[in-house]
């Protein structure tokens with residue numbers, strides 16, 4: 371592991387992204403196997419679904435990240451007990467082992483595995499894997515973002531800048547999108563495509579969508595990895611209350627996110643002048 375640790379400090383470079391891709395693919399293989407059989411589920415305390423795939427993926431990712439030997443704390447949707455640590459400074463892994471569990475259960479393919487590296491509150495590295503498509507997205511902020519497949523295909527991705535004067539291509543949650551549609555009515559003309567999981571943010575990163583507003587509940591692990599991919603691809607994900615880029619490690623708030631909007635082109639900002647009004651809709 372000498373190539374990612376130098377002078378006792380973690381070196382965040384492409385080699386580390388490749389190692390995280392190996393970890394996520396290993397978990398994805400198991401998730402895919404479960405997906406192809408009957409899926410049994412239980413309800414968590416908050417009423418959200420949990421399947422054997424969420425737990426299997428969690429264990430493989432936690433073991434895989436630990437085996438890198440970097441001694442970085444891991445916060446996962448399925449185990450956020452290290453939240454007694456102070457996470458606002460330093461590094462931690464932020465993992466959603468299966469985002470879009472409802473999509474997984476409904477077998478529509480729109481679920482993802484997500485691993486982000488957070489440094490001083492910012493998502494700096496992210497890998498999102500889409501088992502149903504054998505497809506992944508990786509981003510290293512300050513370097514580049516890539517879309518890749520298990521067969522070795524890989525291409526650099528970038529947000530789209532060409533929407534001006536044309537219809538805004540919005541993506542919204544499949545399950546929770548009522549207020550988001552009200553928010554979008556501030557745009558002159560838009561289409562709204564329902565999509566599960568962190569795929570929505572990846573769609574903006576690769577330029578196939580322009581904007582994703584989320585006014586309802588999400589947790590930090592739902593979006594951190596795709597947020598890193600989006601930043602690496604030139605995009606933004608800002609809180610609607612402060613209009614600042616969203617940061618991570620807010621364990622005092624149980625890792626719950628405020629309302630936010632993700633977008634690719636900085637020119638999307640003008641409609642956000644109305645954001646506070648939108649929240650009251």
Ligand SMILES: Nc1ncnc2c1ncn2[C@@H]1O[C@H](COP(=O)(O)O)[C@@H](OP(=O)(O)O)[C@H]1O
Nearest residue numbers: 468469470471472543544545566567587588589
């Ligand atoms: N009431 C709620 N509180 C917290 N998070 C919620 C929620 N309703 C939905 N979510 C989050 O939204 C994610 C799904 O997003 P989407 O609707 O965009 O596909 C879920 O991820 P999981 O499937 O990992 O639980 C869950 O974390």
Ligand SMILES: [Mg+2]
Nearest residue numbers: 466469470592
């Ligand atoms: Mg999730």
